[in-house]
Amino acid sequence: MRNKLFKLLSYILITFCWSCQNPEKEDSTIPAEKSMLSFDEFEEIAENQPQQYIANPDSFIRAINLQPKNDFENESYAYGLVFMAYNLREQGNIFHSIQFYEKALNFAKEKNVEDIDISLYILKPLAALYIHVDDNKKAITLIEDLLQTISPKEDAQHLGLINNLANAYIYNGESQKAIQLLANKINTLPPSLSKALLLNTLSTAYEMENDQESSSKYNQSAIAEFEKYQLQGDTLIWYASALTQYATLNKSQKEVEKALNILHQSFPHSQFRNKANAYLTLADIELNHNNLDSAHKYYKAAYQNFQQEKKKYVLDYKYTYALLGLGRTSHKENKIDSAIYYYEWAIENDFRTQQLITSERDQLRNNIWNKKILEELIQLYIENPEIQTQSNRETLLWCIELSKARLLINEINRSENWSSADQKIKDAIQEIRRLYVKYDATDAAQEKKSIADQIGKLKTEFQLAENYFENVNFNPSKSSFLEKFQSKKEAYYSYYIHQDRSMSIVYTKADQLAFQKIEDKNLVDSLIHFKSNYFSSSPNSFNSNPEKYYKEARYFYHHLLPELSSEKHNIFLxxxxxxxxxxxxxxxxxxxxxxxxxxxxxxxxxLFDFITNKAPTTSKEISLLYRSEFPKPLPHLAFVNQEVANLTARYKTLAISPEHQNDSTIREAFSATNIIHIAAHTILDSIEAPYLYLHQAISTNQLRFFEIKTPLVFLSACNTGNGVALPSEGTESIQRVFLSKNVPSVISTYWFANDEVMLQLTSGFYEELQNSESPMLALAQAKRKFLNQASILQQNPWFWANINYTGIGNEVGLKKSSNLLFILIGSVLLALIVYLTRKIYLGRIKN
Structure with a gap:
């Protein structure tokens, strides 16, 4: 059995570009009846007959239904999973390859399979594959840990890990770290194929630094080193990769054509992704020379190399790039309808691909790349009046919305998977949260670093164990998405701020969509000044000149809400x-x-499609988490105790005072289906994550690892909607984290709360919620009621406009506090008094 693993030893990452395969569920190609394979037969098929499962590995593994019962069967099954993962990778099916390496890893750990070298045969290729899907942070952590477990000798295994780590640094935006790592290692190496591989990776690192001279130097050294040897197998792939790098750097068709010839002759039935990458390089060269027919042909060839399974979506960034190339050449050829088609397809594919990334930093970096594609699509629409149709406005809206909240949607879906995970995963979640509690409770820098290191290691282990690649399934439907915009009751406005600070708005107008481009690049800067002037720490700017405020507010109204219908009262932004x-x-x-x-x-x-909170629409009670007194320099919150008293008197509540706030009570409150009302300070820090200052600090990091089932969170605290700006994701705020936990309605604040007004609005909100069962309407009604009764001073928007509703407009019922028990007791006492009084009276009459 071990001899078979020599094939696996040849795995060293060849090109570290983004890639993965489609996780969409398919019709099974395996017969419904269970196969009667033995473990030896399964292992043989897994290693040598990949054609039996390549088309649909999930269906294959379900159909064989093997249940290992002893050490031999456990070992055989684990090796079979590794062979499947390896062959899926060889065929370019990166998504399923990761899935099966993770299956093998978790199975080998669970069954304690001792005869398999997990580090060499699973973790090493898995880390390389994470780089393919641009989950670089996870890959870096894995490889750095692996390098610590092996001796620093200069063998192929060690050098392969060094190469993988360098590539992970490169695609994580840390090319200088890659250069330092590789330069130090290369200087100590004698001539070898491994040295050639590292030289070419060093060339890529310098390319990322825009150092063309150094990049060309090391690429040519790599090619010269490769050409000293008789190449075969993987070394041919490395050589072809170096030739492709040369072609990229020098815009040379000759070298990339040579690379393609090697790949086609030596690997006629595999290495499709590397072939596609070479065709993309050739296509870019032709497009740069404005040879549109040839460029289109080569982009098409790259696309076709991803079509082994004939799927529309292939979760691979190189596939997205091929679609984008087809869009760009179609545009230049003035085939505008085709260009729109390919741009939309590229954005759809990119959305699906990015959802494979678990690292927040990697997600946000990819958001920036996605916006570049979207910029091109919008400009294409603007420049061609003949295509400005309702259908294409629908495409614009669809693509703009796909570009937003990609990380948030990923977090929502991961949270949903955690809630149905096994106990081992839930224990890991609790341990991560426990460590964050310790981290948030200390100010000692050294202790924080130690805890952060523990958290990082535990999170990596958790991500490996959570089977994310088995559960991910992102298939938003354009037709379903567009249905809601035909509503006669609601108005919808979608905003997109361009890189040049102009703004595009797609919005509903009657039963159609409209588009408007605001070319005034000063509008965004004026908006920033407007917010900081009137909605920050003081109400004085408005008080000093209300008419100036009305003028500026009217200006933004006309620009940001064009053609707002007076008949549509619910506005979703x-x-x-x-x-x-x-x-x-x-x-x-x-x-x-x-x-x-x-x-x-x-x-x-x-989010209308991705937030799927299952909490009942009628909440039995409100869970109150509050704190009114704080250490200096924080002020006490005088309104909190009165707010708690008001709610407790009128509604059924579970009031959790500071002395009762511990991990257990908070966890129970969050996991119940009650409304959650939090009244306390919020602390914003430019370095640390925002946190709620209850009896203990609850940071956004902690909140991500709670199970939260509520249909509504009311954050009666300052600045709960504020935080550090994230690319295409809003702000890193308390409010956003509750959305990421699948909460459909969150009420939060944008700036400091006024005690008296907060009390009035909170009380008014719950009164209206009981009547309307709509948080969105209830908050608006509470504000209207407040304005109708407020003094001239408190009609200043600074006092009432800081509280806002974020959500999908779900219904949330609310029950009043029940006085039935007191009424019954009172009735009994009254009856008893009447009875005793009557008895005494009758007794006196008799006497």
Whole structure:
């Protein structure tokens, strides 16, 4: 059996470009009846007959239904999974390869399979594959840990890991770290194929640094080193990769054609991704020379190399790039309809591909790349009046919304998977949260670093164990998405801020979609000044000149909400960039917009499809988490105790005071289906994650690892909607984390809360919620009621516009506090008094 593993030893990562395969479920190609394979037969098929499972490995593994019962069967099954993973990788099916390496890893650990070298045969290729899907942070952690477990000798295994780590650094935006790592290692190496491989990776690192001279130097050294040897197998692939790198650097067709010839002759039935990468290089060269027919042909060839399974979506960034290339050449050839088609397809594929990434940093970096594609699509629409149709406006809206909240959607789906995970995963989640509690409770820098290191290691182990690649399934439907925009009751506005600070808006108008481009690049800067002037630490700017505020607020109303219908009272806004934190309901025409409209804010309209909270619409009670007294320099919150008293008197509540706030009680409160109401300070820090200052600090890091089932969170605390800006993701705020936990309605604040007004609005909100069962409407009604009764001073938007609703407009019922028991006791006592009084009276009559 061990001899078979010589084949696996040849695995060293060849090209570290983004890639993966489609996780969409397919019709099974395996007969429904269970196969009667033995473990030896399974292992033989896994190693030598990949054609039996390549088309649908999930169906194959389900159909054989093997249940290992002893050490021999455990070992055989583990090796079979590794062979499947290896062959799936060889065929370019990166997604399923990761899935099966993770299966093998978790199975080998669970069954304690001692005869398999997990580090060599599973973790090493798995780390390389994570780089393929651009989950670089996870790959770096894995490889760095692996390098610590092996002696620093200069054998192929060690050098392969060094190469993998360098590539992970490169694609994590840390090319200088890659250069330092490789330069130190290369200087000590004698001539060898491994040295050639490292030289070419060093060339890539210098290319990322825009150092063309150094990149060319090391690439040519790599090619010269390769050409000293008789190449075969993987070394031919490395050589072809070096030739392709040369072609990229020098815009040379000759070398890339030579690379393609090697790949086609030596690997006629595999290495499709490397062939596609070479065709993309050739296509880019032709496009750069404006040879459009040839460029289109080569982009098509790259696309076809990804079509071994004939799927529309292939979760691979190189596949997305091939589609983008087809869009660009179609555009230059003035085939505008085809260009729109390919751009939309590329953005759809990119959305699906990015959802494979678990690292927040890698997700956010990819958001920036995605926006570049979207910029090209919008510009294509603007420049061609003949294609400005309803259908293409629908495409624009669809693509803009796909570009937003990609990380948030990923977090929502991962949280859903955690809630149904096994106990081992739940224990790991609890341990990560426990460590974050310790981290948030200490100010000692050394202790923080130690805890952060523990968290990082545990999170990597957790991500390996959570079977994310088995559960991921992102298939948003364009037709379903567009249905809601035909509503006669709601208005929808989607915003996109361009790199040049202009703005595009797609919005509903009657039963159609409309598009408007705001070319004024000063509008965004004016908006930033407007927010900081009127909605920060003081109400004084408005008080000093209300008419100036009305004029500015009217200006933003007309620009940001064009053609707003007076007949549609619910307005859903999909925000972008600097629009976060702007209270649209405080904009002005003849009156504040809140007087006529109810506002809901969203990161993306796709949240209508991805937030699937199953909590009952009628909540039995409100879980109250509160704190009113704080150490200096924080002020006490005088309104909190009165707020708690008001809610407790009128509604059925579970009030958890500071002395009762521990991990157990907080966890129970969050996991119940009650409304959650939190009244305390929120601490924003430019370095550390925002946190709620209850009896213990609860940071956004902790919140991500709670199970939260509530249909509504009311954050009665300052700045819960504020935080560090994230690319295409809003702000790193307390509010956003609750959305990521699949909470469909969150009420939060944009700036400091006024005690008296917070009390009135909170009380008014719950009164209205009981009547309407709509959090969105209830908050708007509470604001209208407040404005109708407020003094001239408190009608200043600074006092009331900081509280805002984010969500999908779900219904949440609320029960009043039941006085039935007191009524019954009172009735019994009254009856008893009447009875005793009557008896005494009758007794006196008799006497």
């Amino acid at each position: 999909s925000l972008d960039g600097e629009l976060y934190g702007l209270p649209f309901d405080a904009l002005y025409d003849k009156e504040y917009l809140i007087q006529s409209y109810n506002f809901a804010y969203l990161n993306s309209f796709l």
